[in-house]
Amino acid sequence: MANRIHASDRLSRRRPTALYQQVKDYILAKIRTGQWSPETRVPSENTLIQQLGASKMTVNRALRELTAEGVLHRLQGVGTFVAQSKSPSTLLDVKPIAEEIAQRGGVHSCEIHRQTSETASPELAQALNVTAGARVFHVVLIHSDEAGPIQLEDRYVNPAVAPNFLEQDFTAITPSRYLLNELPVSEAEHVIEAIMPDKATRQLLAMGPNEPCLVLFRRTWSDNLVVTRSRFVHPASRYRMGGRFVPASPFHPMES
Incomplete structure (x- = not known):
């Protein structure tokens, strides 16, 4: 057996x-x-x-x-x-923070600090592959568990791909979960950095004066269209990033 x-x-x-x-x-x-x-x-x-x-x-x-x-x-x-x-390419999943919290037995809550339509700067337009000056959707949220804030989510979304994005109640469904429900992810890009946050970020995340942050920058695509560019900021003392994959069969490093 x-x-x-x-x-x-x-x-x-x-x-x-x-x-x-x-x-x-x-x-x-x-x-x-x-x-x-x-x-x-x-x-x-x-x-x-x-x-x-x-x-x-x-x-x-x-x-x-x-x-x-x-x-x-x-x-x-x-x-x-x-x-x-999971293969190495999916080592970092696009997993909604509410589901991460629930998976470890916690309770998720969310505060909305911004939920609006804005004009894309040249840098943002390039990231979303839209025309500079085009309208884009922007949300800023604070996600917490029962111990306090653990993530600042700063997300821009391409309206052509998700036109109903701003109509959602993000205290009831996270932006990640809404987008995953609406659109299949065909590609994701991740960059992770350690930073010292500014005063505004420290206040939003209830951090001490000398505490660093872990920042995950992410872009996702669906059918070759950029859906979103996001920045997720986490207090280093309350959050960790990691992953593990199990190959379908044993493999050996390639010899040089």
Whole structure:
């Protein structure tokens, strides 16, 4: 049976590797070797606790982190399953912040600071592939979980691609989720930087005076048309970026 666990799989407290990481490594090994294929149901938390000899906290942390990393996905009331394999090109998903928060058990809220139509500057027009001076949509939002603000979203949208964008209630649906529902993403561009924020950004994100930010710049395309150019600013102490992919089959680096 695919989910059977043997006595030799029990965790070792003599190893320097943290116990929760041993649980993660065990699950990842099952996936990498093909024993657990995509959509295979992972053994229940109680089963892993009993058969790996781990605590509930240890197993829960391992499953939670692998879910946040996109290796597993959970269906409420059903169980935890191996996620579909991801290639390196999709290492950074276009995932709405509300869904990231919900995935780790938090509660999302949103404040709208700007939701308007503006004239595109030459630089912005080039990024969106529109004519300079054309009308573009602009939103500025603060996304929070129960602990406070975790993301400033500053997004420009091409009206020709998403004409009803400004009519949405972004306290009920995030811009990312709305656009993903309306348009398939054919291409995404990501750039990540660490910066020291200005005073206005620190105030919006309730940050201390010397705290840095992680900034994700993103452009997305649908059918060769630029849909949006976005800037997502996160307090470094409250947010982290990362990803993991599991190849469909083992691969080896190319020799030079």
